[in-house]
Amino acid sequence: MKGIIFTEFMDLVEDKFGLEVLDQILEHANDDGIYTAVGSYDHRDLVKLIIKLSEITQLPPETLQQVFGQSVFNNLYATLPDSASLGECRNCFQFVRLVEDYIHIEVKKLYPEANPPKFEFISESETELVFDYKSARCMSHVCLGLVQGCADHFDEKLEVKMDQQSSDNSHVRFHLSLVD
Structure with missing residues (x-):
């Protein structure tokens, strides 16, 4: 999956939930959060971030995916x-x-x-x-x-x-x- 999807996701999390929540999901996912827009990454890493965001926010992963798609x-x-x-x-x-x-x-x-x-x-x-x-x-x-x-x-x-x-x-x- 192209890195632009990851960078857009992290921007959305920071904008909607704050830098503290972004830091929490990265920490809980054991993810360093270093992505470039032109890089290629395993889509399972994005899924893991969405699941961690769901756990922290108590919002369903499907809702978070939908909001992400609409905003990006x-x-x-x-x-x-x-x-x-x-x-x-x-x-x-x-x-x-x-x-x-x-x-x-x-x-x-x-x-x-x-x-x-x-x-x-x-x-x-x-x-x-x-x-x-x-x-x-x-x-x-x-x-x-x-x-x-x-x-x-x-x-x-x-x-x-x-x-x-x-x-x-x-x-x-x-x-x-x-x-x-």
């Missing part, structure tokens, strides 16, 4: 290159499709060892999008938060339903519906 969307969006296809996105559905059709492909070109989630699109209309999230990292609630952050970015209101397709959340079906 704009920062990740800002790191994307200015390309014609990105500039043509006018709504959340177009952007979600572009994640699979462009961003994940470019990530693999830049970082051949990367293993981004896979989105398989089931159906789409002007008001609904259904896709499957597949990832060995089992962080579907981060994906949920990113989708919510994307909707906020495009000033859209979405109703999002998640249907587990596997017991470990490595495969989740997302149903997105635009709300008037």
Whole structure:
């Protein structure tokens, strides 16, 4: 997993819960907290940090993942290159499709060892999008938060339903519906 995810997570923890809580989770996780945005790290280290944050804050890990995904969307969006296809996105559905059709492909070109989630699109209309999230990292609630952050970015209101397709959340079906 790219280090930018780790640095963004630690920034979020410090901003929302304070430096003392960040220090506590790093200490309890036996983590030195030294990450660079361009480095690559084991995703299990992030999971461990989320679990420790959950223990300290008494918030469910899924909620913390969702909040993280939603809060980090704009920062990740800002790191994307200015390309014609990105500039043509006018709504959340177009952007979600572009994640699979462009961003994940470019990530693999830049970082051949990367293993981004896979989105398989089931159906789409002007008001609904259904896709499957597949990832060995089992962080579907981060994906949920990113989708919510994307909707906020495009000033859209979405109703999002998640249907587990596997017991470990490595495969989740997302149903997105635009709300008037």
